[in-house]
Amino acid sequence: MTDADTHTDTHPDAAGAPSRPEPITKVSIVISKGSLDGVYPGLIMASGARAEGIEVNLFFTFFGLDAVHRKRSEHIKAATVGNPGMHMATVVGALPGMSAIATHMMEKKMTALDIPSVPEFIEFISDTGAGIYGCQLACDMFGFTQDDLVDQVQDIITVGEFYEMAAGGEIIFT
Amino acid sequence: MPTRTVAGTTVEVNDEGFFVDPAQWTEAMAPELAAEEGIAALTDDHWTVIRFMRSEYAEKGTGPTVRVLGKTSGVPVKELYQLFPKGPAKIAARVAGIPKPRGCL
Numbered sequence: 001m002t003d004a005d006t007h008t009d010t011h012p013d014a015a016g017a018p019s020r021p022e023p024i025t026k027v028s029i030v031i032s033k034g035s036l037d038g039v040y041p042g043l044i045m046a047s048g049a050r051a052e053g054i055e056v057n058l059f060f061t062f063f064g065l066d067a068v069h070r071k072r073s074e075h076i077k078a079a080t081v082g083n084p085g086m087h088m089a090t091v092v093g094a095l096p097g098m099s100a101i102a103t104h105m106m107e108k109k110m111t112a113l114d115i116p117s118v119p120e121f122i123e124f125i126s127d128t129g130a131g132i133y134g135c136q137l138a139c140d141m142f143g144f145t146q147d148d149l150v151d152q153v154q155d156i157i158t159v160g161e162f163y164e165m166a167a168g169g170e171i172i173f174t
Numbered sequence: 175m176p177t178r179t180v181a182g183t184t185v186e187v188n189d190e191g192f193f194v195d196p197a198q199w200t201e202a203m204a205p206e207l208a209a210e211e212g213i214a215a216l217t218d219d220h221w222t223v224i225r226f227m228r229s230e231y232a233e234k235g236t237g238p239t240v241r242v243l244g245k246t247s248g249v250p251v252k253e254l255y256q257l258f259p260k261g262p263a264k265i266a267a268r269v270a271g272i273p274k275p276r277g278c279l
Contacts, residue, residue, distance in 0.1 A: 048279075050261070052261055114241070114279065116241070
């Protein structure tokens with residue numbers, strides 16, 4: 001085996017020509033943040049994976065739990081403080097109502113692109129056959145039980161159970 | 175561009191096996207294409223989706239994504255995944271002889 005062989009993910013076929021890398025067949029996505037920009041990327045990666053026929057488990061932890069909280073999932077807000085991507089001075093971002101304005105503006109753009117609201121998105125992802133789970137420790141911290149979470153959450157699981165579930169696939173932390 | 179034979183006819187496909195020219199597709203090819211995706215028999219519901227894929231492509235120049243299919247084909251998302259477990263938009267596009275739909279949602 002040459003040095004070049006050890007640094008490639010592709011395996012040569014019988015004729016010696018490099019073949020394609022193995023396709024991804026399973027992903028487990030962790031959503032740990034409760035802001036708009038913290039929640040959507042994981043949801044889009046989940047639905048995109050299901051569109052490709054990839055098996056998906058979604059695991060909501062810490063403030064990410066808000067996305068699957070019955071009362072909070074409709075009220076996920078854009079963070080205007082400590083978010084350089086907003087291109088807004090921190091003192092401006094801290095003004096009362098600023099987060100609501102930024103959230104409203106973003107939601108308008110997202111609606112125009114037909115990006116679903118968080119509760120609708122969770123329902124869609126669940127309908128595609130993805131597994132949706134809450135984190136045990138985070139639920140204990142916030143005092144949530146499964147009744148506090150939306151119907152699509154199948155179970156509240158420990159980190160150990162998450163790893164068991166993720167076996168044989170990729171893990172994406174957001 | 176690679177070619178292959180479906181139902182006794184030679185057609186052009188891309189590297190991923192999607193039809194390059196949807197006009198080369200005929201309904202007689204669908205069962206063979208479906209069988210390659212593990213779908214043993216095409217039901218009326220499969221055909222609803224296949225025809226919808228083709229009419230959307232003819233109208234818009236691109237096939238619908240799963241979300242669009244769920245909202246507009248009349249077949250709910252859960253059922254779409256029962257019909258095409260490996261990804262409704264992608265697999266239905268392959269069976270319907272249209273290019274793979276692009277889109278993140």
